[in-house]
Amino acid sequence: MFWKKNKVPAGNVTTDQIQDVLRKLKLETGGPDIVELGMVSDIFINEGSVIFSLTVDAEQANAMEPLREKAQEVVKSLSGVEKVMVALTAERKPGSGPSLPPPAKPGVKPAAAKPKAPQGAAGGHKLDVKGVKNIVAVSSAKGGVGKSTTSVNLALALQANGLKVGILDADIYGPSIPRLLGIKGRPMAYKDKILKPMEGFGLKAMSVGFLVDEDTPMIWRGPMVVSALTQMMRDVKWDIDGELDVLVVDMPPGTGDIQLTMAQQVPLSGSVIVSTPQDLALLDARKGIAMFEKVNIPILGVVENMSYFLCPSCGERHDVFGHGGAREIADKIGVPFLGEVPLHMDIRERSDSGRPIVATDADNEHSKIYREIARIMAGELAGAGREAPKIIIE
Numbered sequence: 532m533f534w535k536k537n538k539v540p541a542g543n544v545t546t547d548q549i550q551d552v553l554r555k556l557k558l559e560t561g562g563p564d565i566v567e568l569g570m571v572s573d574i575f576i577n578e579g580s581v582i583f584s585l586t587v588d589a590e591q592a593n594a595m596e597p598l599r600e601k602a603q604e605v606v607k608s609l610s611g612v613e614k615v616m617v618a619l620t621a622e623r624k625p626g627s628g629p630s631l632p633p634p635a636k637p638g639v640k641p642a643a644a645k646p647k648a649p650q651g652a653a654g655g656h657k658l659d660v661k662g663v664k665n666i667v668a669v670s671s672a673k674g675g676v677g678k679s680t681t682s683v684n685l686a687l688a689l690q691a692n693g694l695k696v697g698i699l700d701a702d703i704y705g706p707s708i709p710r711l712l713g714i715k716g717r718p719m720a721y722k723d724k725i726l727k728p729m730e731g732f733g734l735k736a737m738s739v740g741f742l743v744d745e746d747t748p749m750i751w752r753g754p755m756v757v758s759a760l761t762q763m764m765r766d767v768k769w770d771i772d773g774e775l776d777v778l779v780v781d782m783p784p785g786t787g788d789i790q791l792t793m794a795q796q797v798p799l800s801g802s803v804i805v806s807t808p809q810d811l812a813l814l815d816a817r818k819g820i821a822m823f824e825k826v827n828i829p830i831l832g833v834v835e836n837m838s839y840f841l842c843p844s845c846g847e848r849h850d851v852f853g854h855g856g857a858r859e860i861a862d863k864i865g866v867p868f869l870g871e872v873p874l875h876m877d878i879r880e881r882s883d884s885g886r887p888i889v890a891t892d893a894d895n896e897h898s899k900i901y902r903e904i905a906r907i908m909a910g911e912l913a914g915a916g917r918e919a920p921k922i923i924i925e
């Protein structure tokens with residue numbers, strides 16, 4: 532099953548029929564209808580489910596909510612339509628709207644080193660994520676480097692260090708947090724459009740994987756992905772059991788437009804870059820770092836994952852991938868090196884079976900490594916302990 536742009540009937544509805552009903556909707560100020568105004572994105576139809584977004588001015592997002600609801604309602608009323616998801620997106624057209632925040636100046640200390648980096652330390656117009664003190668993005672420019680495994684274990688390690696923590700799976704194309712935390716089921720409504728977060732090992736969690744079946748491949752265009760992500764951040768009662776100290780965001784891999792838009796729109800306190808020691812991964816990590824620097828987001832540091840191989844039978848350490856690259860890179864560009872996590876079957880098996888190592892084997896040496904990384908991260912966020920790193924732009 533694919534979400535796809537569909538001109539032929541699927542269920543009993545076509546994009547033309549949907550556009551026709553949307554043509555009845557106009558802005559309060561009058562003028563052309565919303566289709567003519569170019570506000571309606573591509574329409575994706577999958578059997579009886581319809582998904583699309585409306586492009587609005589970021590400042591007007593709240594005022595446009597009734598329009599979003601109306602659009603949802605009129606499409607839902609079409610025969611053959613079972614479910615509708617309409618998202619507001621503030622994707623800016625080139626040349627319009629506010630520009631990027633200026634790049635960090637050489638030698639400028641990142642905001643994470645200031646006392647308590649607040650949400651939105653990077654400045655600019657940001658989404659209002661309620662009930663969360665700090666949002667930390669875990670990124671890797673390349674897939675498969677263990678970003679999700681690292682996100683989950685770091686979130687659990689932050690929690691083990693005494694913080695209230697949530698995790699958001701922003702990896703829309705390949706959501707893995709439900710599986711990694713062994714969480715099944717659908718989120719319940721809290722109030723109106725707000726969802727209760729799911730919970731696993733004490734972490735508050737939200738993922739598109741809770742909303743869509745795991746084996747449904749999703750082909751979502753950029754703006755729709757951004758809308759889905761912003762809704763998952765904004766429309767979730769993250770502080771249902773008290774304010775979160777940290778929301779860890781498992782970012783989608785890549786450094787494309789989606790990543791950049793996320794970096795611009797989400798009030799990130801900082802980012803953690805995950806890299807394997809291989810050269811290619813390091814090249815990608817460098818790209819990732821450059822991107823966060825571009826939008827002025829403080830880099831909390833680099834984690835080298837699958838850094839070395841610990842032989843389970845002889846206990847010996849093997850640097851199978853040419854170890855140490857991430858530390859070198861971190862030193863070179865002047866960002867903190869947070870630590871190295873070995874390639875180990877225990878980490879993989881527990882992760883893949885929904886029993887993350889930090890939660891299920893706290894005394895394990897790998898769990899200690901994650902907790903130590905989390906300690907440094909929390910220190911970065913609180914501005915405690917370490918010398919403020921310098922970001923140097925070449």
Ligand SMILES: Nc1ncnc2c1ncn2[C@@H]1O[C@H](COP(=O)(O)OP(=O)(O)OP(=O)(O)O)[C@@H](O)[C@H]1O
Binds near residue numbers: 678836837
């Ligand atoms: N330190 C590690 N030791 C052993 N296996 C690991 C380690 N880190 C991750 N893995 C394994 O590597 C695989 C990929 O990990 P993960 O899904 O976390 O990567 P990812 O970067 O998030 O991938 P994607 O980009 O596909 O989402 C998984 O099977 C996971 O269990």
